[in-house]
Amino acid sequence: MFFSQAGARPQMWEVSPSEHKKWVEVFKACDEDNKGYLSREDFKVAVVMLFGYKPSKIEADSVMSSVDPNTSGILLEGFLNIVRQKKEVQLYWNEIRHIFTAFDRHYRGYLTLEDFTKAFRQVAPKLPERIILEVFREVDQDSDGHVSFKDFEYAMNYGQKRKQHGLDLLKEGEPL
Numbered sequence: 001m002f003f004s005q006a007g008a009r010p011q012m013w014e015v016s017p018s019e020h021k022k023w024v025e026v027f028k029a030c031d032e033d034n035k036g037y038l039s040r041e042d043f044k045v046a047v048v049m050l051f052g053y054k055p056s057k058i059e060a061d062s063v064m065s066s067v068d069p070n071t072s073g074i075l076l077e078g079f080l081n082i083v084r085q086k087k088e089v090q091l092y093w094n095e096i097r098h099i100f101t102a103f104d105r106h107y108r109g110y111l112t113l114e115d116f117t118k119a120f121r122q123v124a125p126k127l128p129e130r131i132i133l134e135v136f137r138e139v140d141q142d143s144d145g146h147v148s149f150k151d152f153e154y155a156m157n158y159g160q161k162r163k164q165h166g167l168d169l170l171k172e173g174e175p176l
Helices: 002-006 017-030 040-051 057-065 076-103 113-123 129-139 149-164
Strands: none
Touching (some): 017 040, 040 076, 076 149, 129 149
């Protein structure tokens, strides 16, 4: 699959000192009674402050289950790691959305084979037409001739997972 070669990659970016400071300040603000850790409820408030949404019960359960049983909550270092991971996922999703929007030149909310062909002609002019068609068919999950953002996001994530596991679908030596 083409996306496994050229797809968006999860961001690995350096946290700026000001962003790091903000995260620490949020931790301290949410650490009621200066316990040195965030309880489940404290964590939820911190996520609202940093990301603008209340985490689901499943997300909160997942985070709390990763906490060291010898502590009563999320310590600062753990919190900083969680926030960093959430930020990287957010940046990755934004990158996928940006790529989709660049392909969707007519602002229809879906991509056609023509959209794919035009985009690939700009970034990989020597890519054989059959590869573009193959990629389009693979990404068009329901074979309706339209690729929704959901289909596109799935393909980008699928390609990234395959790449991480060394399972790229493009045959070696095949031109991009």
